[in-house]
Amino acid sequence: MSLMNFMIKRRFWSIVFPCLLLASACAWNDAAVTPVQASVFQDDPKEFETHIQKYLALQKKAIGTVPSIPKENADAALIAKHEKQVADAIRAARPNAKQGEIFTPGVRRSITMAIKHTLEGKEGAAAKATILGEGNPKSDGLSPPVNVEVNAPYPISAPFSTVPPSMLMALPPLPKELEFRFVGRNLILRDTKANMIVDVLPEAF
């Protein structure tokens, strides 16, 4: 082998070999399946947590003002009545609640960043399709309209968007009394006990 040939081959391998290693590392990574992404919610987690705790205290107080029912009940009418009583009590306790009180500008920035991160790439496209697909009240135009406003009830006849696991892992964890859902591209914070919208982050992605 001539020196020239050797040099060409060496240059070839110096380019190809790292590429192959990189490709193999990517393939390995994919195969290893590590779907739980680290939370990218870096900014203002304490601020968000503080607002959540404040809301939970208000919710607990509101629930305390209405007649309690057993954890499980065979009377669906009673369950619905209790839910409405809780919602009414919460509304009465925060009559002037406004959009952005929990999703403050700092929290909003972090959440939109986390959402953007989750929706990147090929897998992100699939996650986006999941959010906007069946379940999202705006997916088919057949669901009843959802009034995306603070303190508005979430219509019981409207379906619920599926929130992709990768996004739930990236967003700050919520207590069981609250959950994230999407209505179209709007992210809502929903009170699960009162079936009520607590805050709205419009056009979250």
Added chain:
Amino acid sequence: MNQKKRAFFPGVLALVFAVLFQVQAQQPGPAVQPSPAAQPARPAATPVQQPSLKFAILGDTGTGGKPQYEIGEKLTAIRTTVPFEFVIMLGDNMYGGDSAKDFQNKFEKPYQALLSAGIKFYAALGNHDVPDRQIAYKPFNMGGQRYYTFKPKDGIRFFALDSNYMDKKQLDWLKSELKSSGSEWKILFFHHPLYSSGEKHGPSLELRKLLEPLLIESGVDVVFAGHEHFYERIKPQHGIQYFILGNSAKLRKDGITPQSEITAKGFDDDNAFMVAEISGDEMSFQTISRTGTIIDTGKFRRVERKTTTTK
């Protein structure tokens, strides 16, 4: 040096390509004995070994329409020959509302005879279900939780998941519960299918990526899902038997992708329900249409796998 390189590069190349093009060999799944062609309903060909556990499966039920009531009648009738002890529901238990009237028309009335006979229903949540109304509804036996587990018989454990909202808390719970369940039969049921030949929805790939490694590692045997409004028995994947049953009231005709490679049996012509029996290490099942025709039947043995256990 050059000679060493000549020997070195092909070796590395082989390694790299081996990694790149690694073939994930599918573990042998539970061999399902062949299902006969459609035939009139007859008493289920269930094993006579004792003790066994018989249960029924319904998916995407809550329409309150005629097909749901007809399936309810057929399910009641089949109980005289297959005395199942309970029913699992795969989500979308209430379409279009969760008012008291909805609970009556879309659950209590269609299954009145079974409820009166003391048959328990265990529900999983779908994307059309209002979570807190259903988890608080006693006849759904969810214990006030979005996800839960129950053990109807020694050695058999069921896990109901909320696939609509798979957060870290639920995932950690599932890991912990599967780990502590040892060598029991592990049967999962939830709404969104991990495998599907559905033309409209297809599989929930992200959920599969998240759950499948855990299911394999934990020795899960069977997974039931709904969401797709047809019946599909998937060829075993990594030793796990997957069923889709989302046509117990709704129906998407021609919803299954023709000649799908993962379909062991598909049925998208009519509504259907399932009955199953676990006896020892064997599960037998029948899928029956609204008209009473057996559209799929078979049995399989659970695959022996190493399970993680704390015991």
